Amino acid sequence: MAAALVVMGFGPAVASARDTSKGTAVVPAKLETGIPAARLADTTKVASLPDSQAPTYLRDVLPIFMGKCARCHNDESRFLYNWLDYKTAFGERQQIKRRVWDSWKGQYYKQSMPAGNSPECEAMTAEERATIKNWVAAGATYGVPPVASNAKSKAERIEQGSRLFASICALCHQPTGQGIPNQFPPLAGSDFLNANKERAIKILLHGRQGAITVNGHAFDSSMPSLPLGDEDIANALTYVYNSFGNSGKEVTPDEVRAARAEKDDTTTPHEQKEVAKAPHVPNPYE
Numbered sequence: 001m002a003a004a005l006v007v008m009g010f011g012p013a014v015a016s017a018r019d020t021s022k023g024t025a026v027v028p029a030k031l032e033t034g035i036p037a038a039r040l041a042d043t044t045k046v047a048s049l050p051d052s053q054a055p056t057y058l059r060d061v062l063p064i065f066m067g068k069c070a071r072c073h074n075d076e077s078r079f080l081y082n083w084l085d086y087k088t089a090f091g092e093r094q095q096i097k098r099r100v101w102d103s104w105k106g107q108y109y110k111q112s113m114p115a116g117n118s119p120e121c122e123a124m125t126a127e128e129r130a131t132i133k134n135w136v137a138a139g140a141t142y143g144v145p146p147v148a149s150n151a152k153s154k155a156e157r158i159e160q161g162s163r164l165f166a167s168i169c170a171l172c173h174q175p176t177g178q179g180i181p182n183q184f185p186p187l188a189g190s191d192f193l194n195a196n197k198e199r200a201i202k203i204l205l206h207g208r209q210g211a212i213t214v215n216g217h218a219f220d221s222s223m224p225s226l227p228l229g230d231e232d233i234a235n236a237l238t239y240v241y242n243s244f245g246n247s248g249k250e251v252t253p254d255e256v257r258a259a260r261a262e263k264d265d266t267t268t269p270h271e272q273k274e275v276a277k278a279p280h281v282p283n284p285y286e
C-alpha cells in the first residue's frame with residue numbers, strides 16, 4: 001500500500017475546502033439527484049467546470065472507495081481490483097463509472113457496484129455515485145491531499161473522529177461499535193482495543209489479517225489497510241476510545257507518527273500480493 005502518506009482530512013478545514021461558491025453559473029442549481037452542488041453537475045457540463053470544482057481522487061473519491069468499496073476491493077484482494085490504488089482506479093475508470101452509475105440506471109447490463117445487497121450498497125448515496133461519475137467525466141484526476149484536520153483539543157478530535165468513523169469504520173464495526181458475530185469484532189468494550197493503544201494504532205496503519213480473540217469471541221478475517229493520515233487515525237481512535245464504554249484514552253498524531261516508523265508486528269505476514277484481475281467479459285455496448 002503505497003498511499004499511506006495520504007492525509008485524508010475529515011475536519012472543518014476540509015469542509016471549507018469543499019465549499020465551491022465560485023463559477024456556479026456554468027452548472028444547474030439542482031441535479032437529478034436533487035443535490036444542489038456545483039461538483040455534482042451533469043456529465044455534459046462537468047467538462048467546463050473550473051479545475052477547483054471537478055472532483056479529485058484524493059479529496060472526493062478515495063474517501064468513498066474506503067467506505068463503500070474497500071471491504072471487497074483492497075490490496076489483499078486476489079480477484080478484484082484495488083480501488084485504493086490510484087493507478088488501478090484510473091485505468092478502470094470507465095468500468096467504475098458504468099458500475100456505479102449506468103448500471104443503477106439500467107443502461108449497462110452488468111451488476112451495479114457496490115455488489116449485490118451488501119451493506120455498502122445499502123449505504124451508497126446518490127451524491128457519492130454522482131461524485132464518482134463526475135470524477136470520471138472530468139478526467140479522473142489525482143488532485144492534492146485535502147488539508148489535514150487541525151483538532152486542537154480532545155473534544156475536537158472526538159468530534160472529527162466521529163465523522164470519519166461514521167463514513168468508514170461503521171460499515172464493518174457497526175454504528176454501535178458492536179461489530180457482527182463471526183465477521184467483524186466489536187470495538188464496544190473491546191478488551192483487545194483497551195489493552196494496548198500502540199497495537200490499535202498499528203492495526204489502523206496496516207490493516208490486520210488472521211485469528212484474533214475479542215471479548216472471548218474468535219474472529220479470523222481481514223481488515224484492509226486504509227490510506228488514512230496521522231491526524232485521521234488519531235481522531236478515529238480517540239473517538240472510539242471515548243465511545244461505546246471504552247477506556248477514554250486519547251491518541252495523538254505524534255503517537256501515530258511514531259508507530260508508523262516502526263515495523264508492522266501486529267498481524268500474520270501479508271500474503272504475496274497479486275494484481276487482481278476480474279475475468280474479461282466482452283462489452284456489447286462498445
Ligand code: HEC
Pocket residue numbers: 064065068069070071072073080081083092095096097099100110111113114115118120121278279
Ligand atoms: C461486497 C463486495 C463488493 C463491494 C463492496 C464492491 N464490489 Fe465491485 N466487485 C465485486 C465483485 C465480486 C466483482 C466481480 C463481479 C462483477 O464483475 O460483477 C466486482 C467488480 C467490480 C468492477 C468490474 C471490474 C472490471 O473491470 O471487470 C468494478 C468497476 C467495481 N467492482 C467497482 C466497485 C466500486 C467502485 C465499488 C465501491 C463503490 C465496489 N465495486 C464495491 C464486489 C464488490
Ligand code: HEC
Pocket residue numbers: 070071165168169170171172173183184185186187190192193200203204208209210211212214219220221222223224236237240
Ligand atoms: C472492511 C471492514 C472494516 C473496516 C472498514 C474497518 N475495520 Fe477494523 N477490523 C475489521 C476486521 C475484520 C477486524 C479483525 C481482523 C482480524 O481478524 O485479524 C478488525 C479489527 C479492528 C480492531 C482490533 C480488534 C478490536 O475489535 O478491538 C480495531 C481497533 C479496529 N478494527 C478499528 C477500526 C477502525 C477505527 C476503523 C475505521 C477507521 C476500522 N476498524 C475499519 C474490519 C474492518
